Amino acid sequence: MIALTNLAKSFQGLPVLAGVDLEVPKGSFTVLIGPSGCGKSTLLDVITGVCPRDAGELSWEGRPRQDLRDAAAYMQQNDLLLPWRSLLDNALLPAEVAGRDLPAARRKAGELLVRMGLAGFEGHRPHMVSGGMRQRCALVRTLMFERPIILLDEPFASLDAITRRRLHRLLLLLPTDFGRTILMITHDIEEALMLADQLLVASPSPMRVRGRWRLAQPKPRRPEDPELLRIRGEVLALLEDAEGGA
Amino acid sequence: MRGPLATLAGLVLLAALAWELPVRLLGTPAYILPAPSRILGVALGRWDLLAPHAAVTLLEIVAGLALALGVAVPLALLMFARPAVERLLSPVLVASQAVPVFAVAPLLVVWFGYGLASKVVMAAVIIFFPLTVSLLQGYKSCAPAYRVLFRLMGAGFWATWRRLYWPWALPYFFGGLKVGVSVATIGAVIGEWVGAQQGLGFVMIQANARLRVDLVFAAILWLSAMGLALWGLVGWLERRVCAWRMPEVGGAE
Ligand SMILES: Nc1ncnc2c1ncn2[C@@H]1O[C@H](COP(=O)(O)OP(=O)(O)OP(=O)(O)O)[C@@H](O)[C@H]1O
Ligand SMILES: [Mg+2]
Secondary structure (H helix, E strand, O other): OEEEEEEEEEEOOEEEEEEEEEEEOOOOEEEEEOOOOOOHHHHHHHHHOOOOOOEEEEEEOOEEOOOOOOOEEEEOOOOOOOOOOOHHHHHHHHHHHHOOOHHHHHHHHHHHHHHOOOOOOOOOOHHHOOHHHHHHHHHHHHHOOOOOEEEEEOOOOOOOHHHHHHHHHHHHHHHHHHOOEEEEEEOOHHHHHHHOOEEEEEOOOOEOEEEEEEOOOOOOOOOOOHHHHHHHHHHHHHHHHHHHHO | OHHHHHHHHHHHHHHHHHHHHHHHHHOOOOOOOOOHHHHHHHHHHOHHHHHHHHHHHHHHHHHHHHHHHHHHHHHHHHHHHOHHHHHHHHHHHHHHHHOOHHHHHHHHHHHHOOOHHHHHHHHHHHHHHHHHHHHHHHHHOOOHHHHHHHHHOOOOHHHHHHHHHHHHHHHHHHHHHHHHHHHHHHHHHHHHHHOOOOOHHHHHHHHHHOOOHHHHHHHHHHHHHHHHHHHHHHHHHHHHHOHHHOOOOOOOO
């Protein structure tokens, strides 16, 4: 389990995280939803040590940690693909850096790219494919970290609804496939309802966790499930209330 | 590619005409200003004389380039990896550029002799600065977000250098190399002027003393051709190595 208690962070005296408490159970899919600019990316940056926190506790599997840099694979909001590498070679980067067996990694990355709908584009360089394709490649690269925790910052932001749904199905296979603990950020409430075991709603900046739901419905889920619709209403009410209060 | 080359050829032809005609009409003596046709004639006709000297100058330039690379690549890396070294060295580097190369040429001949070595060092001294500066600038221009990505992967400095900093800096490196090879001829020739028994600079000094202005011009023509060829070679290498920077014609974006 990842546990954050009272995590705080300010930039130039301006608070962005104002005491964030949250728990991500091991093997669970937790989705954090919140208004734009509320500090979601900053939260993941702090968790991974990209920037240090000002205060608060962070622990993984019961042990306090400075950050989760070596335990987590972090897909940032920006795809950050290397322009001189093909999609396949970009996906291979973590395996290369970690010094893992390359032929095996190449097979795995190739297979993941195909499952992401990128068959035939493995040899293309990033500037030759669309933003959504780059994002999917960045997702494959994130999976290639082979770390127990996956942090995803709006991984499907530039995808059409159909591709998005296909990737949701794919992502749903991951926790059982890989035994992974996932914390994902999104703006999209439908997406959150389809994927989350635990759904968290963030307040506007400075950020706190304002609401939490456990979703036990088996996946894949039907959007018209009455229980999901009820939760959807509650989440929307909280988000709108939050915006009104800002 | 065809467009600019054709334009250049046209301009050169036009300039040659604008030079040829007055020289012929006024009957200017060849020991003051020879006509382009005559220079071309000498440049091609005295191939036997010029080619061996050109080979020497080319060797000096290429060796100078290798020497400059041998110093610039590690130095730029050191300055990048250790900001303290950069703070210490960059004023020295900038100040060194204020020293006119002509002024040190005689000293280099004293230290390294009349042979190849002094010219190689001379060329290297000139090439080394644009190479170091552009390489360092290339390293430093690497977007911080990418460095974060490599840190998250657990990559050490060398792993990051190989996969991120070096490829990132390559276009800058080639920019510096292009400047370097185009000024390298200057270094070699100055070295030869000060004291040499071979090389195009030596030919120029000898020809000048005998009022063979056509031969001087012919040597200049050879030098320019060599500079251009080197420049073209570097450009060709750059297009091969940094192909990812050049979007394919008709491709996306
Ligand atoms: N490095 C930084 N320096 C200064 N301010 C920052 C920095 N990073 C983020 N901020 C500020 O922190 C606040 C939250 O930014 P953050 O990127 O975490 O928001 P977000 O919730 O991820 O937004 P979005 O949904 O648009 O991605 C913003 O007001 C932003 O200006
Ligand atoms: Mg964000």
